[in-house]
Amino acid sequence: MAYAEPVDIYVHSELELCVKDILSCIKPTVADIQKREIAINELADAIQIDHRLSGGANNIKFIRLARVPLVAYQSRRYNISCDISIDNQAGYVKSCLLRLISYIDERFRELVLLIKECAKAQHLNDPRAGTLNSYSLCLLIIFHFQTCRPAIFPPLRDLYKGNIVNDLKGHTTLRQVEDSFAAKSATYWSQFSGQRNQSSICQLLISFFDKVILQAVFSELGAMAPNHAISTYRGQWKPININRRFVRRAQVLRIEDPFEQTENAARAVDTEGLAMISQTFSDMHRKLSSRSAPLDRTSLINNLVRSETIAELEHRREPNLEPQMNPI
Secondary structure, three states: OOEEOOOOOOOOHHHHHHHHHHHHHHOOOHHHHHHHHHHHHHHHHHHHOOOOHHHHEEEEEEEOOOOOOEEEEEEOOOOOEEEEEOOOHHHHHHHHHHHHHHOOOHHHHHHHHHHHHHHHHOOOOOHHHOOOOHHHHHHHHHHHHHOOOOOOOOOHHHOOOOOHHHHOOOOOOHHHHHHHHHHHHHHHHHHOOOOOOOOOHHHHHHHHOOOEEOOEOHHHHHHHOOOEEEEOOOOEEEEHHHOHHHHHOOOOOOEEOOOOOOOEOOOOOOHHHHHHHHHHHHHHHHHHHOOOOOOOHHHHHHHHOOHHHHHHHHHHHOOOOOOOOOOO
16 A cells, blocks of 8 residues: 655745744643642542542533543643543553653654644534544544654554453553553664654644545545545554444444554544544645745634634733833
8 A cells, every 4th residue: 555745845934933832832841740640639639538529620511422421620720621431441541552652753742732732723623513532633643653754653553463452351461561562662763763754843734634645635534434444553544344343333434443443433523524624624734835825823823723822822922011120
């Protein structure tokens, strides 16, 4: 199966500046990470001493229609959004493995932040509205990294062969899976040390929206979706007739879960949502890659981030208006 990708992707200087500013705003700082840990510890303490969750939480919602029912809330102390699910080992394992994958290349974490922020701004990150959940967005980015030339990530079966979720129900431990990922990731890096992909984060952002694969691109997902699934386990599109459960289910977009291959991570996407995703991806690529009429900073920011992030960015750009004392 052949993959094609432009060798030289034009990046407008204004986009480079905007992406740098956006990342400086949305990347968690050490203080942010500490606040998240405190919020988690507060929850653990509340559960252990049998206090009511509402004592330290705002906007509590029970999402009963999710595949794994959960409680969503905001930490009252830091306004950090939290999701709580009970006895969800598979979700915990997948979070751990995504963290391990992010260690392979720091650009992955940055692109995840950018794409998730853009998806929220464009209303594409809401499975309850028929669009993509955050997990499937991460898998699309992994797939993008696997199909760059040269590749940034290997097929995930090269890091661990098998169905991890099922294996962990047997004698395999999470530590064994983590060790396999770490060892094989190191081997992968050593094999390609002389020809690593040098694309900038802006080039990866633009090419994400126009990934050319088998005459189809992410911006035309509808062309491949009826008969193929995106497989990060294999690092390629694969016909859905390989997976009988995929064939039986009437789903419009299939992104195979690499850690539980019988599951579709994009099962919530509906026909209207797929059309919206496809059109938005196409529009984003056109806007970001235009040489003749590149977007200015305001337009770029409005397309790439949410209103609250825009407010934070503008606040950071405001000059210091405090009166200055003249030296005597």
